[in-house]
Amino acid sequence: MSNKAELDRPWDDNATPTHRSRHPFHLLSAHNLAASYPRTMMLPALAALLAACSLNFAFTEPPAPTTAPPTAPPTLLTTAEATDFQATSLHAEVVSLLDRLAAAHPDRARRASMGRSFEDREIPLLILSDPPVSNAAQARELADSEGRAIVLLFGNIHAGEVDGKEALPILARELLQSNSPLLTKIVLVIAPIYNTDGNEKVGPIDVTRPGQLGPARGAGLRANAQNLDLNRDFIKLTAPETRAMVRFFNEWDPHLVADCHTTNGSRHRHIITYAGPKSPAGDAGVNAYSREVLLPWVERRYEELSNDDATWYGSFGGVFGGGSSDRSLEPNRWETFPPEARFGTTYIGLRGRQSVLVESYSYAPFKDRIFRTRDYCRALIEFAADRGPELRALALAADTRAANRDNSTIALRSTTEAQPYPITIKTFARAEGHGPETADDIRQDRVCLLMDRFAVTHQVEVPEAYAILATDAQVADALERLQLHGIRTETLTAPREVDAEIYTIDSASPASRAFQGHVLINIEATPTRKSITLPIGTRIIPTAQPLGRLAAYMLEPECEDGLTRWNFFDAFLKPGTEFPVIRILR
Numbered sequence: 001m002s003n004k005a006e007l008d009r010p011w012d013d014n015a016t017p018t019h020r021s022r023h024p025f026h027l028l029s030a031h032n033l034a035a036s037y038p039r040t041m042m043l044p045a046l047a048a049l050l051a052a053c054s055l056n057f058a059f060t061e062p063p064a065p066t067t068a069p070p071t072a073p074p075t076l077l078t079t080a081e082a083t084d085f086q087a088t089s090l091h092a093e094v095v096s097l098l099d100r101l102a103a104a105h106p107d108r109a110r111r112a113s114m115g116r117s118f119e120d121r122e123i124p125l126l127i128l129s130d131p132p133v134s135n136a137a138q139a140r141e142l143a144d145s146e147g148r149a150i151v152l153l154f155g156n157i158h159a160g161e162v163d164g165k166e167a168l169p170i171l172a173r174e175l176l177q178s179n180s181p182l183l184t185k186i187v188l189v190i191a192p193i194y195n196t197d198g199n200e201k202v203g204p205i206d207v208t209r210p211g212q213l214g215p216a217r218g219a220g221l222r223a224n225a226q227n228l229d230l231n232r233d234f235i236k237l238t239a240p241e242t243r244a245m246v247r248f249f250n251e252w253d254p255h256l257v258a259d260c261h262t263t264n265g266s267r268h269r270h271i272i273t274y275a276g277p278k279s280p281a282g283d284a285g286v287n288a289y290s291r292e293v294l295l296p297w298v299e300r301r302y303e304e305l306s307n308d309d310a311t312w313y314g315s316f317g318g319v320f321g322g323g324s325s326d327r328s329l330e331p332n333r334w335e336t337f338p339p340e341a342r343f344g345t346t347y348i349g350l351r352g353r354q355s356v357l358v359e360s361y362s363y364a365p366f367k368d369r370i371f372r373t374r375d376y377c378r379a380l381i382e383f384a385a386d387r388g389p390e391l392r393a394l395a396l397a398a399d400t401r402a403a404n405r406d407n408s409t410i411a412l413r414s415t416t417e418a419q420p421y422p423i424t425i426k427t428f429a430r431a432e433g434h435g436p437e438t439a440d441d442i443r444q445d446r447v448c449l450l451m452d453r454f455a456v457t458h459q460v461e462v463p464e465a466y467a468i469l470a471t472d473a474q475v476a477d478a479l480e481r482l483q484l485h486g487i488r489t490e491t492l493t494a495p496r497e498v499d500a501e502i503y504t505i506d507s508a509s510p511a512s513r514a515f516q517g518h519v520l521i522n523i524e525a526t527p528t529r530k531s532i533t534l535p536i537g538t539r540i541i542p543t544a545q546p547l548g549r550l551a552a553y554m555l556e557p558e559c560e561d562g563l564t565r566w567n568f569f570d571a572f573l574k575p576g577t578e579f580p581v582i583r584i585l586r
């Protein structure tokens with residue numbers, strides 16, 4: 001389908017210098033390119049190369065093998081398996097299956113809940129660990145004592161995209177049935193049916209997911225019962241589902257989170273595409289580890305498990321409104337989506353943790369999508385089992401850097417730019433936009449600029465703290481959100497003289513149409529340095545805390561996806577007035 005707002009947008013970090021290309025063009029490696037060209041010259045040089053380098057292939061690829069379901073008792077089959085992949089599970093069927101898995105394997109599986117949906121359905125969890133744990137406190141104690149990583153895999157945030165909902169219970173069943181030693185090395189939590197309410201609004205697949213190859217008996221709706229896209233809710237936290245998820249993050253503190261989708265973007269021939277955290281506002285170490293260590297390792301392991309190859313999530317240029325002034329280049333640009341924290345993968349990255357977007361391919365058969373999602377998730381947990389102490393050290397280091405305010409700046413706005421090395425997308429000769437209408441059956445391997453790096457266009461120094469010069473009642477919603485996110489706030493018990501920067505609003509430009517129940521606002525503001533005395537009772541948000549970068553992102557008025565953009569400070573945006581959130585320099 002071609003509605004941009006409905007498109008499952010690409011999420012991506014970027015290709016890695018160790019990324020294996022199957023194309024002869026890979027001889028131009030990232031290192032070679034980077035060494036050969038000053039950065040300012042690299043992009044025009046690459047663009048010229050790429051424009052001359054669209055290669056058609058007529059070879060026949062082996063069909064991607066679909067792993068046969070292991071022998072499982074009929075009671076432990078998913079609805080997809082039990083219907084020969086004609087149907088997907090309803091909420092009650094998922095809950096029942098997770099109950100049966102826990103009952104069949106009490107030595108390694110426990111049932112729990114993440115919370116309740118808007119229509120009051122349980123968001124069920126299955127916790128897998130040897131020895132078993134039942135809650136966050138037990139999980140963290142076991143993980144701390146043995147150096148394990150805690151991993152959350154969830155599915156169905158967009159409820160028409162059901163592959164993760166079927167794949168995750170299969171993966172859990174296989175781990176349990178095989179008595180997998182992986183469960184002695186991680187604490188694994190699966191949440192197969194996150195958007196429970198959307199799942200139950202089953203309609204014909206041509207209506208709920210146009211073009212998607214099954215399930216033939218239909219699937220649910222993308223939005224939750226409030227008609228909200230849960231994967232745009234991670235800053236504003238409007239939905240009870242998002243609040244439940246963020247509460248889970250605060251209680252369990254998973255080191256690795258994967259979010260399973262099904263993409264109906266550009267036509268290509270990769271059953272699985274993936275992305276990691278990539279916001280330049282986030283911790284650089286977290287972003288780099290995802291790009292250079294985690295995602296390449298998982299891709300290689302996925303290829304061994306599946307005899308298939310995965311690549312970075314994206315769409316051909318122009319689909320997401322970016323692209324170049326030279327339209328002829330766009331089919332050679334593989335573009336990611338914006339790095340806004342409304343997206344779960346980005347948000348988790350801003351919390352200093354590893355996150356992976358897993359996108360199966362809408363135009364591949366339902367059964368293949370399920371088992372390839374299973375394979376990719378299996379590769380992720382193998383990584384977590386292999387690198388538990390490393391993932392924990394990475395998280396601790398990110399927290400420490402945030403608490404020490406080691407990085408003195410934070411990016412508030414950015415623009416997409418290319419990685420300094422190309423990737424190869426297996427696609428079709430005539431695949432330029434997205435949707436089934438834009439491809440034919442002539443296979444083509446296309447060398448693309450990977451447009452998933454973000455150059456900072458506006459950044460500020462991270463202040464020592466923020467203070468709110470308004471009553472709690474005037475900013476109640478904003479304060480509530482800070483607390484829900486787990487950001488620590490303080491209240492002054494004595495007056496304090498501070499060196500501060502106070503923003504004066506220059507302009508407030510609302511978007512031309514509503515989005516997710518909001519009219520997003522773009523602010524321009526000018527800071528002025530002043531010495532002021534904060535009265536008793538002033539709310540202070542120190543940035544020297546593990547979520548300090550997230551706090552700054554949410555509170556800076558000019559941030560591309562902060563609380564101001566989402567209307568939390570609309571009462572204070574008249575041009576010429578002072579913004580109530582001030583920056584405490586000392």
Ligand SMILES: [Zn+2]
Nearest residue numbers: 008158261262
């Ligand atoms: Zn999706």
